Amino acid sequence: xxxxxxxxxxxxxxxxxxxxxxxxxxxxxxxxxxxxxxxxxxxxxxxxxxxxxxxxxxxxxxxxxxxxxxxxxxxxxxxxxxxxxxxxxxxxxxxxxxxxxxxxxxxxxxxxxxxxxxxxxxxxxxxxxxxxxxxxxxxxxxxxxxxxxxxxxxxxxxxxxxxxxxxxxxxxxxxxxxxxxxxxxxxxxxxxxxxxxxxxxxxxxxxxxxxxxxxxxxxxxxxxxxxxxxxxxxxxxxxxxxxxxxxxxxxxxxxxxxxxxxxxxxxxxxxxxxxxxx
Amino acid sequence: xxxxxxxxxxxxxxxxxxxxxxxxxxxxxxxxxxxxxxxxxxxxxxxxxxxxxxxxxxxxxxxxxxxxxxxxxxxxxxxxxxxxxxxxxxxxxxxxxxxxxxxxxxxxxxxxxxxxxxxxxxxxxxxxxxxxxxxxxxxxxxxxxxxxxxxxxxxxxxxxxxxxxxxxxxxxxxxxxxxxxxxxxxxxxxxxxxxxxxxxxxxxxxxxxxxxxxxxxxxxxxxxxxxxxxxxxxxxxxxxxxxxxxxxxxxxxxxxxxxxxxxxxxxxxxxxxxxxxx
Numbered sequence: 355x356x357x358x359x360x361x362x363x364x365x366x367x368x369x370x371x372x373x374x375x376x377x378x379x380x381x382x383x384x385x386x387x388x389x390x391x392x393x394x395x396x397x398x399x400x401x402x403x404x405x406x407x408x409x410x411x412x413x414x415x416x417x418x419x420x421x422x423x424x425x426x427x428x429x430x431x432x433x434x435x436x437x438x439x440x441x442x443x444x445x446x447x448x449x450x451x452x453x454x455x456x457x458x459x460x461x462x463x464x465x466x467x468x469x470x471x472x473x474x475x476x477x478x479x480x481x482x483x484x485x486x487x488x489x490x491x492x493x494x495x496x497x498x499x500x501x502x503x504x505x506x507x508x509x510x511x512x513x514x515x516x517x518x519x520x521x522x523x524x525x526x527x528x529x530x531x532x533x534x535x536x537x538x539x540x541x542x543x544x545x546x547x548x549x550x551x552x553x554x555x556x557x558x559x560x561x562x563x564x565x566x567x568x569x570x571x572x573x574x575x576x577x578x579x580x581x582x583x584x585x586x587x588x589x590x591x592x593x594x595x596x597x598x599x600x601x602x603x604x605x606x607x608x609x610x611x612x613x614x615x616x617x618x619x620x621x622x623x624x625x626x627x628x629x630x631x632x
Numbered sequence: 633x634x635x636x637x638x639x640x641x642x643x644x645x646x647x648x649x650x651x652x653x654x655x656x657x658x659x660x661x662x663x664x665x666x667x668x669x670x671x672x673x674x675x676x677x678x679x680x681x682x683x684x685x686x687x688x689x690x691x692x693x694x695x696x697x698x699x700x701x702x703x704x705x706x707x708x709x710x711x712x713x714x715x716x717x718x719x720x721x722x723x724x725x726x727x728x729x730x731x732x733x734x735x736x737x738x739x740x741x742x743x744x745x746x747x748x749x750x751x752x753x754x755x756x757x758x759x760x761x762x763x764x765x766x767x768x769x770x771x772x773x774x775x776x777x778x779x780x781x782x783x784x785x786x787x788x789x790x791x792x793x794x795x796x797x798x799x800x801x802x803x804x805x806x807x808x809x810x811x812x813x814x815x816x817x818x819x820x821x822x823x824x825x826x827x828x829x830x831x832x833x834x835x836x837x838x839x840x841x842x843x844x845x846x847x848x849x850x851x852x853x854x855x856x857x858x859x860x861x862x863x864x865x866x867x868x869x870x871x872x873x874x875x876x877x878x879x880x881x882x883x884x885x886x887x888x889x890x891x892x893x894x895x896x897x898x899x900x901x902x903x904x905x906x907x908x909x910x
Contacts, residue, residue: 377847377854380677385670385806392667393674393806394697397704397799399658418888419672419904422895425863426675428801430815432852437866440884446870461783478781491872497858503756503815505739509790510815513835516791520798521675523706528663528671537708537781537788549872557791569655574710576655580775585703588715592724594769594827606718610696617700626697 387627394623396524399568403532406565407483416529417486420562423525424490429514431502435494436518436557439548441487449547450539450559451481457538479536484561489544490519495553515557522560532565582618585610665905672901674802677846681810684843685761694807695764698840701803702768707792709780713772714793714835717826719765727825728817728837729759735816757814762839767822768797773831793835800838810843860896863888 385393421438429435441447462473481487492515504510519535526533536559544556575582589610590596591603598604616625663671699716707713719725740751759765770793782788797813804811814837822834853860867888868874869881876882894903 375854375856377849377851379845380848383677383846384808385673388666389670389673390806392663392670393802394701395663395667396671397701397803399661400704400706402706414884414887415891417884418891421863421867421888422891422904423672423675425860425866425892426678426895427798428678428680428813432850432858434858434861434866437868437872439868439870439872440881441870442880443870457784461780464778464783473780476780500742502739502751502754505742506735506817507815507819509787512787512791513794513797516794517798517801519791520705520795521802523795524671524799524802525675528668530662535706537785539784541785549874551872554872567657568661570658571655572710573655576653578653580710580712582703583712585699588703588712589699590715590717592717592719592721594715594717594829594832596827602720603718606692606695609692610699613693613696613700614703617704626700 391623391627392528394626396527398617398623400523400527401532401568401572403534403561403565403568404477404480405483406532406567407480407485407561408564408566409483409485410564412486412531412563416531420522420525420529420531423521424518427514427518427521429517430504430510431497433497433501433504433511433514435492435496435511436515437491437493437554439489439491439550441489442485444482446548447482447487450487450544451479453539453543453547454479454481454536456543457540461538478538480534480561480563481536481559484532484534484563486562488522488560488562489548489550489556490515490522490558490560491550492555492557493553494555512555512557515555519558519560526562530564531562532568534561535559536561582614585614669901669905670806672904674805676895676901678801678805679810679846679850681812681839681843681846682755682758683761684845685758685763685810685839686842686844687761687763688842690764690809690841694809698800698803698807698809701799702796705792705796705799707795708782708788709775711775711779711782711789711792713770713774713789714796715769715771715832717767717769717828719767720763722760724826725760725765728765728822729757731817731821731825732757732759732814734821735818739816756816758812758839758841759814759837762810762812762841764840766800766838766840767826767828767834768793768800768836768838769828770833770835771831772833790833790835793833797836797838804840808842809840810846812839813837814839860892863892 462470465473492512494511523533550556586607598607740748743751770790772789801811828834852858864885876885
């Protein structure tokens with residue numbers, strides 16, 4: 355690998371362009387208003403799907419596009435640490451579902467009394483009902499021990515695999531499929547069940563398929579468990595906790611608050627643009 | 633919080649709908665071919681931008697839409713653990729850039745000889761040149777100690793904040809902005825510099841702005857450091873490392889390989905659909 359080291363990095367300026375080719379430039383890079391709205395539509399209408407799955411198979415071209423979406427996620431040092439275990443067999447699903455059941459009973463015991471009784475009724479996964487499960491992993495060793503950009507934050511490679519999962523979620527939504535992320539497992543037992551090597555971390559276990567319907571809002575939001583937090587409480591300036599201290603900062607907070615207000619009434623991307631383009 | 637516990641969860645079936653309201657259903661949920669292609673276009677043309685930034689301010693409505701994209705990311709237990717520190721002042725940028733410089737010198741010392749000499753020439757951040765920096769954080773305590781879905785995988789809340797970052801990246805691309813993720817910092821020093829409390833983890837430090845141009849492919853790919861890995865090497869079936877063992881599995885691998893081949897020649901979403909819709 356060290357022989358290839360000189361071509362490993364982004365370069366300052368053009369000093370070494372004779373040694374390292376740089377990419378061509380995107381021509382016609384601008385998105386139309388309709389294209390931009392479609393990107394926001396996928397984000398605003400994406401749901402974490404636990405139920406409502408239909409058994410129909412996912413066409414190969416649809417599933418391959420979703421995998422391409424994942425494979426074009428950003429990755430630290432272009433590491434591409436992700437792999438995809440495609441699970442369609444009932445036997446595998448049932449073994450994974452048994453792991454979920456065990457972990458979910460452990461989780462229930464973390465709650466007391468009524469809480470535990472209620473937890474036991476929850477619908478937190480669609481492992482068996484969804485036609486396709488995908489385990490997305492991160493191979494911590496895929497690019498050797500020293501990775502550009504991972505020297506100080508070791509979890510950057512895990513974060514790259516998470517970016518791949520979010521691309522899959524948005525691609526699935528654009529393809530009209532529901533997707534849910536199941537996270538109630540013993541990682542060690544999931545690795546054993548799926549034969550995942552020690553160096554590899556399972557990052558997400560996904561349930562994917564056509565659905566009867568998608569909800570218009572997150573179930574927990576409508577159930578009243580937690581509201582969508584006010585965006586103004588999540589924005590600070592220059593330093594944690596510093597609210598708007600000048601007109602420029604106040605304008606951004608006002609604009610974000612207005613955007614959230616219209617989205618609360620009307621979760622369509624159009625309402626993000628209505629009369630407020632600059 | 634326990635008083636609200638009964639409304640905290642997804643429910644199996646309708647047993648408790650009398651106690652817990654469920655959301656309305658998305659009407660007209662299907663994406664048109666053009667909308668779906670726009671979602672893939674954002675993913676395929678997104679770049680990790682370190683240079684080429686222009687100093688122009690980002691309009692408030694654009695930045696507020698990007699923050700809305702983040703705030704509509706999936707989060708474990710609807711925790712919404714993210715916050716956003718918006719940095720536009722030169723003084724703050726320079727303090728953060730100093731942290732980068734220190735960490736980058738430490739990173740360089742992890743390499744020897746020619747490698748270290750080359751590393752020192754790399755362009756790995758656009759902190760000063762980009763008009764807006766955003767630190768995206770994760771408040772590990774935002775929803776109390778026991779979070780549904782985080783009981784067994786503690787990093788699920790960090791992953792939620794990463795999903796928010798990926799939404800921001802795709803929204804920025806759709807808005808015609810470049811975005812880069814800077815990860816070469818001491819987390820402890822970054823927290824001190826930005827006044828981030830102990831319970832909160834800085835997940836991503838982002839540089840955002842208009843750019844002269846976006847590259848057509850990742851710089852590291854074109855530089856020959858690492859190729860885009862062959863998708864067929866990343867897919868297994870039912871168990872880690874199991875290649876296609878039946879026609880259904882082989883068809884998916886063939887389809888994914890074909891999709892990657894056309895993308896290598898032509899990174900436009902149209903080529904994902906050309907003549908291969910089912």
